[in-house]
Amino acid sequence: MRVSVAQTCAQSYSLDNTLIKLEQLTRLARERDGSQLVVFPEAFIGGYPKFSTFGAVVGERYPEGRDEYLRYHSAAIEIPSAATARIEAIAKDTGVFLVVGVIERDGGTLFCTALFVDPVDGVLGKKKKTRSSRPTDSLKGKHRKLLPTAAERLIWGQGDGSTLPVFERTFSQPEAPDAKSTAKISAAICWENYMPLLRNHYYAQGTQLYCAPTVDSRPQWLNSMIHIALEGRVFVLSACQYAKESDFPDDHAVSNASERNPGNVMIAGGSVIISPLGKILAGPLRDKEDVLTAEIDLGDCVRGKFDLDVVGNYARPDIFKVQTNLG
Numbered sequence: 001m002r003v004s005v006a007q008t009c010a011q012s013y014s015l016d017n018t019l020i021k022l023e024q025l026t027r028l029a030r031e032r033d034g035s036q037l038v039v040f041p042e043a044f045i046g047g048y049p050k051f052s053t054f055g056a057v058v059g060e061r062y063p064e065g066r067d068e069y070l071r072y073h074s075a076a077i078e079i080p081s082a083a084t085a086r087i088e089a090i091a092k093d094t095g096v097f098l099v100v101g102v103i104e105r106d107g108g109t110l111f112c113t114a115l116f117v118d119p120v121d122g123v124l125g126k127k128k129k130t131r132s133s134r135p136t137d138s139l140k141g142k143h144r145k146l147l148p149t150a151a152e153r154l155i156w157g158q159g160d161g162s163t164l165p166v167f168e169r170t171f172s173q174p175e176a177p178d179a180k181s182t183a184k185i186s187a188a189i190c191w192e193n194y195m196p197l198l199r200n201h202y203y204a205q206g207t208q209l210y211c212a213p214t215v216d217s218r219p220q221w222l223n224s225m226i227h228i229a230l231e232g233r234v235f236v237l238s239a240c241q242y243a244k245e246s247d248f249p250d251d252h253a254v255s256n257a258s259e260r261n262p263g264n265v266m267i268a269g270g271s272v273i274i275s276p277l278g279k280i281l282a283g284p285l286r287d288k289e290d291v292l293t294a295e296i297d298l299g300d301c302v303r304g305k306f307d308l309d310v311v312g313n314y315a316r317p318d319i320f321k322v323q324t325n326l327g
Contacts, residue, residue, distance in 0.1 A: 046103025161327035233304030
């Protein structure tokens with residue numbers, strides 16, 4: 001099958017303009033590259049507020065920061081909503097499975113979330129509503145970031161064990177539509193990928209397409225992605241944002257206010273696709289927005305586990321035991 005990562009960013013906290021960009025890049029991946037699955041970066045819809053302080057210091061919050069939070073909260077989306085219906089329509093029209101980083105609004109709290117959208121079934125994890133169903137039970141086709149990183153904890157709530165899915169989907173092969181490939185798909189967002197027990201959970205569920213939406217554009221990020229591919233014997237699909245000052249509202253914080261320039265880079269990219277044996281198949285992409293695509297053989301996951309299966313022949317369950325509370 002063919003898989004892609006989209007290196008892009010939100011458009012000035014405008015939901016409509018960001019959804020247009022989502023459709024354009026999805027169509028590019030499908031029509032140019034024949035891709036069947038595309039991963040979009042962390043906080044693509046809703047935006048990543050790089051350099052924002054939200055008017056907070058230890059022990060005090062200021063009114064201008066509350067106003068900034070209101071604007072950021074307004075740019076987020078509810079799940080489900082008209083916005084997720086639009087994403088479902090894009091997946092259906094293009095025939096592409098989407099993993100999309102969104103800022104999810106749930107009441108007054110925001111979550112950094114990855115959304116799984118199938119071209120046929122729409123947002124995955126839907127349950128039929130009954131009179132006894134809680135609203136939060138109606139949709140589980142998402143993963144909420146378990147622990148926001150550093151200052152992100154000021155604006156995002158913590159996820160829990162109820163949104164740690166690994167979805168199994170069947171894809172037609174590009175050159176032989178009657179032949180099928182079945183893949184297991186998961187997502188870990190940005191620095192969640194440094195959580196060994198979360199990675200172990202996904203490995204234990206048999207993930208093969210390990211999606212890593214992020215905003216970490218440091219060169220060191222590549223080292224971590226290669227390690228995870230080798231450790232889990234998985235394909236790693238890391239989609240990072242690429243953003244300039246011009247992609248944010250005019251009054252948004254920047255690294256140096258005295259040197260404002262619409263062309264200054266805020267988030268530098270670094271998206272990459274890596275094989276289960278640590279080979280870089282596409283990327284790392286820097287200094288522009290674009291889509292990276294690779295043709296993969298899911299059998300490589302099993303070939304890799306011939307000598308290293310961290311939840312099988314390398315697990316030593318007589319010594320180690322991991323317990324997951326799925327909530």
